[in-house]
Every structure is written in structure tokens, then in C-alpha cells.
Amino acid sequence: MNSREGRIVARAQGRRRLRAATVALAVTGVAGSAGLAFAAEQAASVSAASSPAATTSTTPTTRATGAIAGATPSAGAAATASASTGTTGRQSAKTTTSASTRSAANAVAPGTTTSAPVATTSGS
Amino acid sequence: MSVAVAGYGLLDHGLAACDLTAMGVSVRVVVTDAAALATARQILVEELDRVDRACSRFRPDSELTALNQAGGRRVRISALLAEAIAVGLDAARASGGDVDPTLGMSLVRLGYDRDFAQLPPDGVAVAVSTWRGSRWTQVQLDRQAGTARLPVGVQVDLGATAKAWCADRAAAQIHDRLGCGVLVSLGGDISVAGQPPQDGWAIRVQDCPGPVRQPARARSAVVSIRGGGLATSSTAARRWRRGGQSMHHLLDPATGLPAVSVWRTASVTAPTCLAANVASTSAIVRSQQAVAQLRVEGLPARMVSHAGEVSVVNGWPQEATDDRR
Numbered sequence: 001m002n003s004r005e006g007r008i009v010a011r012a013q014g015r016r017r018l019r020a021a022t023v024a025l026a027v028t029g030v031a032g033s034a035g036l037a038f039a040a041e042q043a044a045s046v047s048a049a050s051s052p053a054a055t056t057s058t059t060p061t062t063r064a065t066g067a068i069a070g071a072t073p074s075a076g077a078a079a080t081a082s083a084s085t086g087t088t089g090r091q092s093a094k095t096t097t098s099a100s101t102r103s104a105a106n107a108v109a110p111g112t113t114t115s116a117p118v119a120t121t122s123g124s
Numbered sequence: 125m126s127v128a129v130a131g132y133g134l135l136d137h138g139l140a141a142c143d144l145t146a147m148g149v150s151v152r153v154v155v156t157d158a159a160a161l162a163t164a165r166q167i168l169v170e171e172l173d174r175v176d177r178a179c180s181r182f183r184p185d186s187e188l189t190a191l192n193q194a195g196g197r198r199v200r201i202s203a204l205l206a207e208a209i210a211v212g213l214d215a216a217r218a219s220g221g222d223v224d225p226t227l228g229m230s231l232v233r234l235g236y237d238r239d240f241a242q243l244p245p246d247g248v249a250v251a252v253s254t255w256r257g258s259r260w261t262q263v264q265l266d267r268q269a270g271t272a273r274l275p276v277g278v279q280v281d282l283g284a285t286a287k288a289w290c291a292d293r294a295a296a297q298i299h300d301r302l303g304c305g306v307l308v309s310l311g312g313d314i315s316v317a318g319q320p321p322q323d324g325w326a327i328r329v330q331d332c333p334g335p336v337r338q339p340a341r342a343r344s345a346v347v348s349i350r351g352g353g354l355a356t357s358s359t360a361a362r363r364w365r366r367g368g369q370s371m372h373h374l375l376d377p378a379t380g381l382p383a384v385s386v387w388r389t390a391s392v393t394a395p396t397c398l399a400a401n402v403a404s405t406s407a408i409v410r411s412q413q414a415v416a417q418l419r420v421e422g423l424p425a426r427m428v429s430h431a432g433e434v435s436v437v438n439g440w441p442q443e444a445t446d447d448r449r
Contacts, residue, residue, distance in 0.1 A: 107351070107352075107395070108349060108350075108351055108352035108353075108393045108394060108395055108424070109393060109424040109438065109439035109440065110327075110347035110348060110349050110354070110393050110424060110439075110440060110441060111324060111347065111348045111349075111350075111441065112347065112348070112441045113323050113324060113326045113346060113347065113348035114323075115136065115137075115321075115323045115324075115326040115346075115348065116135070116136055116326060117326045117327055117328035117336050117346050118135055118139060118141065118154050118307065118325060118326055118327070118336065119152055119154065119307055119309045119314055119325070119327050119328070119336055120309075120312060120327065120328045120329075120330055120333075120334060120335065120336045120340075121309070121312035121313070121314055121327055121328075121329055121330070121354055121355065121356040121391060122312050122329070122330045122331060122332055122333045122334065122356055122358060122361065122389070123312060123331075123333070123356040123357050123358025123359075123360065123361040123389055123404075124149050124287070124310075124311030124312050124313070124333065124356075124358075124361055124362065
């Protein structure tokens with residue numbers, strides 16, 4: 001990366017830091033797409049079929065958090081949390097993560113297993 | 125679309141799997157009913173072909189190529205491409221623009237202008253140009269009329285969302301038609317549907333791509349999911365060089381350049397593979413802010429720093445290394 005690109009990256013990171021809070025993914029926003037009605041149905045079925053292990057929320061690990069600025073866990077991550085963005089010129093959004101959204105997300109928390117893996121995920 | 129069947133296999137607990145290569149990635153379908161495997165593979169291949177014809181940035185005959193080359197004109201598009209673009213725009217909205225479907229020109233400028241397997245490993249240096257900023261809000265999509273128009277100079281790249289979306293669609297179709305439990309993996313974007321195996325779907329999360337039959341080449345963990353999707357985004361994947369500079373495919377919409385992130389890899393589970401992919405891609409782009417944001421969202425995630433340190437949030441299991449390799 002040359003110096004000009006470096007400055008561009010630095011400016012972008014500065015703008016990012018200016019945001020009061022990052023926006024929420026809003027699973028409901030994605031799944032609520034007209035073309036993805038099946039996703040909501042799938043989420044509902046997942047919720048119904050979730051295992052006890054999948055619904056257990058654990059305290060986040062503290063490993064490596066020393067390198068993560070601003071990553072201090074909030075007290076229990078309130079069931080309803082709003083996050084608004086600053087006005088930096090980037091696309092901004094204001095989203096509320098509802099209790100039902102968090103419940104759906106918790107329902108798909110992975111569990112531990114001793115079974116042999118049947119697939120891999122590594123980024124593509 | 126070129127599809128090559130790499131193999132079939134019977135797994136533990138009565139599961140059956142088929143491996144393919146398509147869309148430039150490794151593809152795997154696993155079903156809980158071995159008798160359903162052949163039909164499941166056929167359903168998957170047909171879905172891959174439909175999505176590839178509509179959404180490929182590299183096929184000269186794809187609908188997306190025609191749209192990208194329209195020079196600002198309104199173009200009639202199929203319902204499938206309209207849905208794919210709508211999904212990409214939804215992802216941009218939901219992520220505050222961090223997952224941006226209008227970075228096609230940036231990828232071309234950085235040298236990613238053909239199927240990744242055909243990219244030369246290095247090339248001329250990338251010329252710095254003035255970055256005009258994100259333009260996904262300027263895409264005009266009329267799903268009722270079946271038309272789309274891109275601003276002049278903008279190209280859509282659906283690479284961030286199309287595979288995950290396709291995995292969700294394929295898994296849902298296979299389950300709906302065959303009734304069995306199914307896992308579909310498109311290059312590691314994993315969607316599951318139907319009744320899972322007794323212990324869930326065991327998935328190895330790893331830094332370096334590789335088939336499940338081979339040992340992981342770097343730190344890995346095995347987790348199980350029972351529904352929804354699991355996706356991983358990584359700056360270690362799809363790397364190339366231009367002018368001696370290393371590039372990767374996860375671009376920061378704020379710069380149009382490969383994202384500079386504290387994270388090498390982010391894995392997320394969500395009610396759909398698409399939602400998981402949007403969150404994992406966003407996490408890479410958001411860098412230091414990713415963990416705090418994931419906590420707000422409540423999505424379970426595993427993040428690996430460039431030093432190999434692992435952080436987990438929102439109920440992702442504490443690290444359990446894959447001792448089966």
C-alpha cells in the first residue's frame with residue numbers, strides 16, 4: 001500500500017471511529033426481504049427445534065480482547081438495544097435489535113460436538 | 125456453468141454427501157437420507173446454474189454482465205436477478221453500507237476481473253484513483269417492472285451475498301421437496317434445513333480452505349449447528365498480488381480497497397446463511413468495532429486475529445480444537 005492509499009485508509013478509519021455506534025445487522029432486516037420469506041420460516045423452525053445447548057448464552061471469552069479496542073462487553077447486552085450512526089457521509093442507519101431477533105440469533109448458537117465434521121467453513 | 129462432481133461418500137450416522145466444484149468454489153451437499161442424495165444433488169446443481177446464469181460477474185452471457193455493461197441504461201432483468209440485487213441492497217442497508225454490492229468496478233481495478241482460478245498471481249501495480257464513495261443507494265431496482273438501472277461507472281458484484289443466498293435457497297428447496305435434513309455448503313457458506321442429525325451438523329471452522337477429509341492446516345474448531353446458517357469471511361482467502369502488493373477480495377466501501385482489519389477470519393451463525401454472511405463480512409470491514417457490534421446484534425461469532433488469537437462472542441463455544449485431524 002503506498003502513502004496515498006494509506007492516507008485514504010486512515011481517513012476512512014477516522015470516519016468509522018466517528019460513528020457514535022456501528023449499525024446493527026438487524027437479522028430481521030435481511031430476513032424480511034420480500035424475496036427471503038423462506039428465511040423467516042426457517043428461523044421459526046430453527047427456534048422450535050433448538051437444543052438446550054443452542055439456547056445457552058455464555059459469557060464471551062476474554063482471550064485476545066486486549067487487542068480489541070472498545071470491545072468491552074456490555075452488561076448482559078440488553079435484550080433491546082438501539083444503535084444510531086453518526087453523520088460521516090457514509091450510509092447510515094438506525095436499527096433496533098429486538099428481543100425476538102436476539103432470540104432467533106441465540107437459537108442458532110453453535111454447540112460443541114465430538115462428532116466427525118461433515119463440512120468445513122473457512123471463508124471464500 | 126461448469127460443474128464437476130468430485131465424489132460421493134457415506135458418512136457416520138447414515139449421512140451421505142456429494143462434493144462438487146461450481147461457481148469457482150467447492151460445493152458439498154449432505155443429506156440425512158442416503159437415498160435422497162442423487163436428487164438433492166440435482167436440485168442443487170439446477171439452483172447453482174440458475175443463480176450463476178443470472179448473477180455471475182464473469183460470465184459474458186449472464187444477466188448481471190449485461191446490466192453492468194448497460195452504460196447507465198435501464199435494463200430488463202429476470203425476477204431471479206432482481207431478487208439477488210434486492211438481497212444485496214438489503215444487506216447494504218442492514219450493514220450500514222459495510223456490505224456493498226456496487227464494488228464491482230473496484231474489484232476490476234484491483235485486478236479481480238475474471239474467475240479467481242484464472243487470475244494471474246501478480247500483475248501491474250494498481251493505479252490510485254479518486255474514490256467516489258459508495259453508490260449502492262443510487263441503484264434503481266423496480267422489481268414489479270422487472271428492470272434495473274446502474275449509475276454510469278458502477279458495476280454490481282454480488283459475491284458477498286449471492287453464494288450464501290443460493291445456499292439458503294438450495295437447502296430450503298431440497299428439504300421442501302425431499303423432506304430430509306440437508307446441509308449445503310457453497311465455498312464454506314453453509315445453510316442447513318430440516319431435521320438435523322442427532323448431534324447436529326458438525327462443521328469444522330478453519331482459517332485455510334480445505335476439504336473435510338484433509339486435516340486442517342491451521343488452527344481449527346469443530347462446532348455443531350441445528351438450523352440456520354454458518355458463514356466465514358476471511359482475508360486469508362482469495363488473495364492475489366498487483367505490483368507486488370497483496371490484495372484480498374473483502375473491500376472496505378469507505379476506500380474501495382481491501383479492508384484493513386484486525387481480524388483475519390470471522391465466522392458467524394445466524395437464522396440464515398445470508399444473515400451469517402452479511403455479519404461475517406461486516407465484521408471484517410468493521411475491524412475493531414466488530415465485536416461490540418456483534419454483541420449488540422446477538423449473533424454468535426468466532427473471530428481470529430492476524431496473530432491467531434481467537435475471540436468468541438454470544439454463545440459461540442469456547443475453543444475446542446479439532447482433535448480428529
